[in-house]
Amino acid sequence: MDVKEFDEFVKREQEAASGVASVDWDGEREEWLSYLDKLYKKVESLLRKYVSSGQIQLGYRSVELNEENIGSYAAKQMIKITQQSLFQLIMEVANG
Numbered sequence: 001m002d003v004k005e006f007d008e009f010v011k012r013e014q015e016a017a018s019g020v021a022s023v024d025w026d027g028e029r030e031e032w033l034s035y036l037d038k039l040y041k042k043v044e045s046l047l048r049k050y051v052s053s054g055q056i057q058l059g060y061r062s063v064e065l066n067e068e069n070i071g072s073y074a075a076k077q078m079i080k081i082t083q084q085s086l087f088q089l090i091m092e093v094a095n096g
Helices: 003-021 025-054 084-095
Strands: 056-067 071-082
Touching: 025 056, 025 071
Parallel strands: none
Antiparallel strands: 056 071
């Protein structure tokens, strides 16, 4: 490899590295949160019959996530509540 070829190699590597640095991490986060919301809507749709009849309840809580390039942010976490799980939770609190 001569000097000219090495110069071209270094230039290509710098261009590739600068492309990685230009990722819109805020946009990536928002896109992921949007997909998560769509997933939850689909799950709600599939479980609507059980929610309507009172067999289960769905709820959400906020969880803090931390990713290397994005940093910390809040996301919704779906929780399912059945009579059995509610009873177990009450017993844990009462005994705890």
